[in-house]
């Protein structure tokens with residue numbers, strides 16, 4: 269036994285933890301690498317489902333980290349590795365701060381310092397050209413400011429773990445949710461959209477049902493999202509547009525009667541709760557364990573009943589501004605369960621759509637600058653729109 273191994277064994281025997289009681293310490297005499305004893309627990313609760321957007325493939329998921337000991341840990345670098353050991357994404361400095369969230373502990377001076385017993389969530393988006401097969405699995409290498417963990421003989425800085433098998437599921441190809449052009453995919457695919465970061469804890473689990481959700485709003489031929497007084501929902505270009513079923517299925521949840529909000533008012537028409545946040549809405553079971561939610565619909569516009577079978581392309585409701593909604597839009601999401609909040613979000617992949625361009629930001633709609641397409645429409649197939657892409661669907 270080496271001196272180093274002897275110290276490790278002594279430390280383990282002196283520990284009050286029963287984990288190794290009665291067992292030998294096989295790593296000490298083997299060729300295996302020394303134990304990485306930094307007390308951080310790494311988990312990926314939901315495996316990435318690959319999705320293509322504008323010719324690139326995204327693997328979007330979260331790595332949950334918990335500091336299981338009392339002393340603080342300082343994360344310095346986070347790498348994502350494929351099975352060959354190649355680094356496919358890396359975050360440090362400001363980029364690392366940008367992907368880390370600290371649920372329940374807002375206002376921290378530096379999100380990278382993880383106190384004893386505390387946790388962090390890293391929002392990861394591994395981007396690569398959409399050619400060839402995605403990696404079969406991903407693992408993580410975390411570099412911490414060197415610490416000497418209890419039971420370890422010397423200072424350490426590295427932990428490898430949080431291996432996740434990349435999903436082989438391919439989301440269904442969806443039909444158009446709306447008709448015509450000028451549809452802005454707001455809060456769509458991006459690693460920091462409000463949907464992407466909506467980690468909601470209900471029914472005993474923290475999940476992101478809106479991971480790939482899209483808030484569809486519309487620019488009119490005049491380049492504007494509203495005309496006249498914006499307090500009137502009817503002055504908004506997208507308002508009352510016919511909403512189409514993106515896939516056939518059965519209506520499993522239906523809510524109607526939540527009044528619409530005044531887009532200029534801070535307060536909503538009704539106090540918002542987890543039950544009415546989606547406003548007037550429909551959830552349609554499209555088979556294969558998948559569900560599509562159509563939220564913030566116009567009250568009184570729902571054309572389908574609970575339990576009714578719908579076909580792809582059928583008009584099911586009209587776009588509105590009910591529930592937790594600031595202005596008329598259609599919130600569309602695909603999930604692995606029927607509960608709009610208590611499910612995991614999956615990519616919305618459209619069989620085809622016309623890409624008319626990209627809005628620089630939603631500000632151009634709010635401040636009256638407006639936006640007009642200046643490039644020829646590109647046909648995109650089998651992709652999800654990226655944040656603020658402007659999409660055209662068939663008129664009929």
Ligand SMILES: [Zn+2]
Nearest residue numbers: 481482483599
């Ligand atoms: Zn939304």
